[in-house]
Amino acid sequence: MLWEIWGRHKVSFLWQGVALAASAFLVYWKTHGASESFGDLLGVASLCCFLGAYLHLMVCFSYMEFDARRVQLGFPGRLLLKPVSTARLVLVPMVFGGAVVVTIFALWTGLVLPHLSAINVSNLLWISTVLLSLFWWMQALEWSLPLLKVRSVVLLMVVVIHFLMLLLPGLVMTFAPVWTCQSGWLWGILYALLMSALPVAWIGLKLMRQGRWEGPSRISMLWSCLPTVRARGTRKRFGSAFRAQFWLEWQRQGWLLPGFTAAMALLVIPSAIFVGAKWTNVDAPPPEGILAVLLSGPLLLSGMMGPALAKFDLLGSTRELPVYISVRPMTNGGFVMAKLAMALASSALTLLISVAGICLCLVIAGKWTVFSKAGLVTPLGRVSYLNGCLPVLLLLVIMVWKNLMAGIGTGLTGRPWIANLGTAWRGAAGMGLIALVMAVNLYEDFRETLLHWLTGILIVCLAAKIAVSIAAFVWGMRRNAITARVISWIAGGWLVCGLFVAGYADHVCRALNRPDLWIWIALGGFLILPLADLAIAPLALAWNRHR
Amino acid sequence: MKFPSPSSAEAVIAVSGLSRHFGAKAALNDVSMFVSRGSVLGLVGENGAGKTTLIKHLLGSLMAQAGSVRVFGLDPVLDPVGVLGRVGYLSERRDLPGWMRVDEFMRYTQAFYPGWDEHYADQLLEQFQLDPAQKIKTLSQGQQAKIGLLTSLAYRPELLILDEPSSGLDPVVRRDILEAIIRIVAEEGRTVLFSSHLLDEVERVADHVVMLQHGRVVLNGRTEEVRGEHILAVLAFAEPPAKAPVVAGAHAVTGFGSEWRVLFGGSHLELETAAALIGARVVEERTPTLDEILVARAGGKS
Numbered sequence: 001m002l003w004e005i006w007g008r009h010k011v012s013f014l015w016q017g018v019a020l021a022a023s024a025f026l027v028y029w030k031t032h033g034a035s036e037s038f039g040d041l042l043g044v045a046s047l048c049c050f051l052g053a054y055l056h057l058m059v060c061f062s063y064m065e066f067d068a069r070r071v072q073l074g075f076p077g078r079l080l081l082k083p084v085s086t087a088r089l090v091l092v093p094m095v096f097g098g099a100v101v102v103t104i105f106a107l108w109t110g111l112v113l114p115h116l117s118a119i120n121v122s123n124l125l126w127i128s129t130v131l132l133s134l135f136w137w138m139q140a141l142e143w144s145l146p147l148l149k150v151r152s153v154v155l156l157m158v159v160v161i162h163f164l165m166l167l168l169p170g171l172v173m174t175f176a177p178v179w180t181c182q183s184g185w186l187w188g189i190l191y192a193l194l195m196s197a198l199p200v201a202w203i204g205l206k207l208m209r210q211g212r213w214e215g216p217s218r219i220s221m222l223w224s225c226l227p228t229v230r231a232r233g234t235r236k237r238f239g240s241a242f243r244a245q246f247w248l249e250w251q252r253q254g255w256l257l258p259g260f261t262a263a264m265a266l267l268v269i270p271s272a273i274f275v276g277a278k279w280t281n282v283d284a285p286p287p288e289g290i291l292a293v294l295l296s297g298p299l300l301l302s303g304m305m306g307p308a309l310a311k312f313d314l315l316g317s318t319r320e321l322p323v324y325i326s327v328r329p330m331t332n333g334g335f336v337m338a339k340l341a342m343a344l345a346s347s348a349l350t351l352l353i354s355v356a357g358i359c360l361c362l363v364i365a366g367k368w369t370v371f372s373k374a375g376l377v378t379p380l381g382r383v384s385y386l387n388g389c390l391p392v393l394l395l396l397v398i399m400v401w402k403n404l405m406a407g408i409g410t411g412l413t414g415r416p417w418i419a420n421l422g423t424a425w426r427g428a429a430g431m432g433l434i435a436l437v438m439a440v441n442l443y444e445d446f447r448e449t450l451l452h453w454l455t456g457i458l459i460v461c462l463a464a465k466i467a468v469s470i471a472a473f474v475w476g477m478r479r480n481a482i483t484a485r486v487i488s489w490i491a492g493g494w495l496v497c498g499l500f501v502a503g504y505a506d507h508v509c510r511a512l513n514r515p516d517l518w519i520w521i522a523l524g525g526f527l528i529l530p531l532a533d534l535a536i537a538p539l540a541l542a543w544n545r546h547r
Numbered sequence: 548m549k550f551p552s553p554s555s556a557e558a559v560i561a562v563s564g565l566s567r568h569f570g571a572k573a574a575l576n577d578v579s580m581f582v583s584r585g586s587v588l589g590l591v592g593e594n595g596a597g598k599t600t601l602i603k604h605l606l607g608s609l610m611a612q613a614g615s616v617r618v619f620g621l622d623p624v625l626d627p628v629g630v631l632g633r634v635g636y637l638s639e640r641r642d643l644p645g646w647m648r649v650d651e652f653m654r655y656t657q658a659f660y661p662g663w664d665e666h667y668a669d670q671l672l673e674q675f676q677l678d679p680a681q682k683i684k685t686l687s688q689g690q691q692a693k694i695g696l697l698t699s700l701a702y703r704p705e706l707l708i709l710d711e712p713s714s715g716l717d718p719v720v721r722r723d724i725l726e727a728i729i730r731i732v733a734e735e736g737r738t739v740l741f742s743s744h745l746l747d748e749v750e751r752v753a754d755h756v757v758m759l760q761h762g763r764v765v766l767n768g769r770t771e772e773v774r775g776e777h778i779l780a781v782l783a784f785a786e787p788p789a790k791a792p793v794v795a796g797a798h799a800v801t802g803f804g805s806e807w808r809v810l811f812g813g814s815h816l817e818l819e820t821a822a823a824l825i826g827a828r829v830v831e832e833r834t835p836t837l838d839e840i841l842v843a844r845a846g847g848k849s
Contacts, residue, residue, distance in 0.1 A: 245658075251647075322644070323636075323642035324644060327631055328656075328659045329629075330628065330659060480627075545607070
């Protein structure tokens with residue numbers, strides 16, 4: 001088993017090494033000669049390296065395999081038939097994986113983490129133990145609850161508990177110094193949590209080996225026995241093929257972002273209750289912090305999820321169009337439209353959840369004074385709900401939707417190398433933009449020249465984008481991949497969103513007394529909003545569907 | 548041996564000079580075939596012969612590298628809606644959404660086909676003894692084949708394409724599925740194309756057969772004609788030959804000593820002549836089964 005674990009994950013070890021080296025280099029650069037603002041940027045990049053690499057490590061060593069028949073992750077089924085005791089099956093991946101997780105964390109702590117101001121590693125033993133406990137519980141639950149619908153909820157609860165445990169020493173030191181005397185009590189809880197993961201995994205795997213998890217779960221059997229519930233569960237037929245496809249997209253991927261956002265709100269709301277109820281007189285986090293987390297969270301999450309959303313089944317191992325979808329009589333443009341609609345609904349619901357979470361947190365934390373009849377009270381002044389908050393929310397919905405659909409043009413091709421190339425290209429473009437902004441800040445001459453030509457550059461880029469889109473539409477029409485109706489939806493949607501951005505930009509520029517900025521923001525808006533990607537998407541899907 | 552090409556109005560499927568390569572390997576090589584309305588065509592061949600590749604071309608999942616594919620006179624790549632709306636398909640891989648319940652999958656599929664017959668779907672659900680509340684991932688392989696077949700039949704497609712419908716199924720489920728196919732055949736105007744390597748099924752159901760070997764069509768005709776144009780004979784030699792005799796026109800020669808079994812492609816007279824040429828006589832002969840023909844041809848050169 002050790003050989004198999006090693007053989008399967010040696011590339012992961014390599015990536016850990018690369019990420020660690022890159023992160024250490026960034027930290028070295030940060031501490032040796034980089035300016036303060038640039039140093040902060042390097043710090044963020046290094047932190048991202050750590051989080052990405054460490055999360056990847058934990059997922060790799062959790063020792064799970066995707067079971068295509070059951071459509072879920074779980075303990076590798078083939079190992080259950082080996083002449084090995086269940087205890088050994090449980091202990092080898094847990095102990096080995098745990099050792100790797102803790103050792104790699106120690107390496108990160110030695111080389112990188114102390115130099116990042118965002119992470120306090122003063123209590124290394126505590127953090128390592130919490131991480132080990134989280135890792136073991138993830139393994140235990142993923143292995144032992146393979147068919148339970150509530151598994152995701154249980155997993156989320158475990159993550160929340162460990163997240164709070166991770167924060168606890170910090171909270172203790174900041175808010176209640178008296179708790180530090182009772183650290184032995186806290187350690188007791190942590191050890192109990194850590195050690196209880198082992199029997200849970202052992203019992204779960206033993207039951208699985210005995211075939212107790214096979215077939216429908218007791219909950220679903222009980223459910224199916226209730227005639228009234230079943231009758232209620234029988235839904236009306238879909239009004240159209242588009243609605244059916246939208247339903248499928250929503251079931252597989254649409255709920256994910258709102259779900260993650262709700263989970264994030266669940267993480268933030270207890271802190272708000274904690275802080276609001278206990279420490280209203282101490283240094284509580286300001287409401288802007290909650291606002292920032294709940295609004296920027298969906299933006300970041302949508303950016304991370306976007307490249308994967310072009311798949312028709314997020315958990316599927318392949319990017320190819322599943323047969324049960326590809327043989328349906330629907331145009332490629334129709335499939336793309338269902339995906340776009342799903343992303344839009346997902347973005348809107350996500351932002352609604354964020355706003356609801358923010359309002360709830362602010363009320364709980366005793367900061368309800370930010371809501372007034374005339375508008376939202378912000379550090380920048382009073383902002384009208386209708387003219388200020390609503391357009392910002394709509395802009396956020398558009399941005400989240402754009403992020404979700406960022407990889408659609410390349411991802412729908414079904415070719416992993418093209419999808420990865422697209423992701424790399426977008427990453428490089430983002431880095432290029434950051435570099436450009438930094439250069440503008442650093443070199444005045446460059447800034448002057450760029451601003452002089454900026455309108456022209458933006459117009460040329462926009463013209464190129466429109467030309468590519470028209471070519472893709474024409475080609476798509478010729479190949480029957482797209483209909484005039486779909487084209488009118490895509491082009492019309494882009495135009496309406498672009499005009500909305502331009503209109504709002506005009507309003508803001510006038511308010512700020514900077515009308516000269518309007519043309520750049522308006523053109524930038526039209527450029528950022530996806531059009532060419534969406535125009536190419538039906539062709540990309542046709543290439544995937546008709547290989 | 549080839550059955551006459553129907554006119555374009557009659558041809559539900561018309562494949563002409565179709566070739567497909569995956570890298571250096573030729574999966575299909577100059578394949579031509581026609582399937583007329585109301586016929587049942589069995590597509591046979593050993594594993595890797597190109598059956599699934601051909602079917603994927605008919606569904607538009609693969610694009611022809613050379614040649615042309617027309618289903619109902621339409622190109623399935625350029626007009627997927629026009630073609631797929633009239634085709635029912637059961638995949639060999641049973642690629643079904645395991646996360647859906649049976650009734651959800653039926654509801655999802657129904658939305659794409661205006662001709663979905665709810666009464667017929669319920670009838671099939673009952674016949675196949677499927678629980679609508681059960682998740683597809685918890686169904687057995689046979690039950691998954693049944694739900695796949697149900698959703699391919701419920702809208703009464705004009706053309707039914709079944710890729711290895713009985714692969715991995717027990718005899719009882721196989722019988723259920725075959726009976727369902729026979730029922731469809733009984734309905735006027737329905738056309739069925741099914742691939743299988745279980746040739747007793749093909750013999751029972753198909754009125755035409757196309758045999759693929761290494762991506763080429765080696766047999767194409769009415770089932771009875773294909774069988775009738777082969778003879779399985781036993782040749783007796785006065786003196787046992789030192790090595791396997793070479794019989795002109797034979798696809799396979801097996802045996803030892805003075806008696807050799809020959810699968811011969813030709814008439815009785817031609818067999819007698821060929822036997823006489825090598826100093827043997829025909830002591831026994833009968834019409835071979837499709838299975839025997841496939842095994843003999845697969846063992847020989849393409």
